[in-house]
Amino acid sequence: MDNKEKYDLETLAVRGGIERSQFGEHSEALYLTSSFVFKSAAQAAERFAEREQGPIYSRFTNPTVKVFEERLAHLEGAECCVATASGMSAILAMVMGLLKAGDHVIVSHSVFGATVQLFTGILQRFGLESTFVSATDVSAWKQAVKPNTRLFFLETPSNPLTEISDIAALARVAHEAGALLAVDNCFCTPALQQPLALGADIVIHSATKYLDGQGRVLGGAVLGKREVILPGVLGFLRTAGPTMSPFNAWVILKGMETLKIRMEAQCASALELARWLEAQPGIERVFYPGLPSHPQHALAMKQQKNGGGIVSFIVKGGKDAAWRVVDNTRLISITANLGDTKTTITHPASTTHGRISAEARAVAGVTDGLLRVAVGLESLKDLKADLARGLAG
Numbered sequence: 098m099d100n101k102e103k104y105d106l107e108t109l110a111v112r113g114g115i116e117r118s119q120f121g122e123h124s125e126a127l128y129l130t131s132s133f134v135f136k137s138a139a140q141a142a143e144r145f146a147e148r149e150q151g152p153i154y155s156r157f158t159n160p161t162v163k164v165f166e167e168r169l170a171h172l173e174g175a176e177c178c179v180a181t182a183s184g185m186s187a188i189l190a191m192v193m194g195l196l197k198a199g200d201h202v203i204v205s206h207s208v209f210g211a212t213v214q215l216f217t218g219i220l221q222r223f224g225l226e227s228t229f230v231s232a233t234d235v236s237a238w239k240q241a242v243k244p245n246t247r248l249f250f251l252e253t254p255s256n257p258l259t260e261i262s263d264i265a266a267l268a269r270v271a272h273e274a275g276a277l278l279a280v281d282n283c284f285c286t287p288a289l290q291q292p293l294a295l296g297a298d299i300v301i302h303s304a305t306k307y308l309d310g311q312g313r314v315l316g317g318a319v320l321g322k323r324e325v326i327l328p329g330v331l332g333f334l335r336t337a338g339p340t341m342s343p344f345n346a347w348v349i350l351k352g353m354e355t356l357k358i359r360m361e362a363q364c365a366s367a368l369e370l371a372r373w374l375e376a377q378p379g380i381e382r383v384f385y386p387g388l389p390s391h392p393q394h395a396l397a398m399k400q401q402k403n404g405g406g407i408v409s410f411i412v413k414g415g416k417d418a419a420w421r422v423v424d425n426t427r428l429i430s431i432t433a434n435l436g437d438t439k440t441t442i443t444h445p446a447s448t449t450h451g452r453i454s455a456e457a458r459a460v461a462g463v464t465d466g467l468l469r470v471a472v473g474l475e476s477l478k479d480l481k482a483d484l485a486r487g488l489a490g
């Protein structure tokens with residue numbers, strides 16, 4: 098690919114980062130090797146000292162993983178990308194690479210369950226202080242700032258309630274406080290939202306979700322400016338090793354080629370499904386950023402190209418009624434994954450958010466009747482029929 102041209106996202110998703118070997122293969126090569134051979138002792142020394150560019154060992158340098166990193170950096174408009182074994186290890190690598198004991202982090206209430214566990218259950222033991230605030234209330238973030246605040250962390254739209262945080266406004270608050278803003282862009286992907294262009298400093302990905310898009314492998318990434326990501330995050334990866342496998346990088350690269358058309362189709366189905374759910378008598382409330390009834394609809398439409406593929410809704414009758422909907426599906430998969438071509442359904446209160454305290458769940462709005470559907474590529478008629486069975490009782 099000619100790097101001097103300015104290509105569109107669709108083009109970059111198919112061709113970004115490709116570096117062909119001496120064989121001139123058309124498709125991305127899979128370098129399934131743990132280490133790389135040097136021509137001489139002197140060359141080995143030059144590589145290790147970073148005086149010569151080139152792969153050394155796949156914990157931190159693998160050509161297939163590098164294609165993934167460059168392609169995702171192109172899509173997010175980032176200078177730099179570091180791939181990780183999973184989305185959670187991307188968050189861990191960011192924190193370990195950039196923060197230290199005694200630092201303070203402000204985190205949105207409405208982040209992924211394991212992310213809450215990471216900040217409270219694990220990182221707190223190592224002296225990292227965190228305060229949880231509303232995803233949508235900018236003034237709450239401002240009030241939570243302390244002299245040692247180094248990082249703001251959020252997801253938008255959030256999981257599972259699809260709350261929208263104002264990235265540009267929170268970037269201004271973070272920067273005034275001398276902190277960095279990190280955005281988990283898992284739900285939107287760069288096909289719908291580019292947080293760096295809105296002022297964020299760091300983008301986190303769970304590549305497990307829409308980037309692969311077919312529910313096959315785990316992966317993650319940390320993106321941002323070179324001076325933010327290097328040497329901290331890459332240094333942590335090089336030493337501690339939560340690295341993306343080259344096989345997974347290759348699989349996700351293939352997934353990224355169809356990212357835009359998948360996202361467009363899944364968003365269109367999600368909007369239709371959300372409208373239909375809103376009209377069903379058994380439903381108390383629907384959460385979907387593309388609906389005018391969503392509290393941050395206007396902000397979502399300004400910040401995102403589309404409403405996304407996730408629809409959440411509260412079933413009247415609490416947990417029993419919600420479980421009845423889940424158990425009556427024949428087509429939709431009962432699984433926690435999202436961003437797959439296969440539609441999935443989850444009861445967050447007893448699964449993804451089951452390990453956090455009841456109070457934390459209540460604050461996050463994860464009630465017992467709440468269900469989350471991650472819309473795939475099946476026919477909308479079949480999806481509606483599958484949900485209608487459970488809603489009928």
Ligand SMILES: *Cc1c(COP(=O)(O)O)cnc(C)c1O
Nearest residue numbers: 183184185209281283303305316
């Ligand atoms: C799944 C998910 C993660 C964690 O990613 P893994 O690849 O499963 O480790 C982080 N953030 C969000 C928003 C997610 O949906």
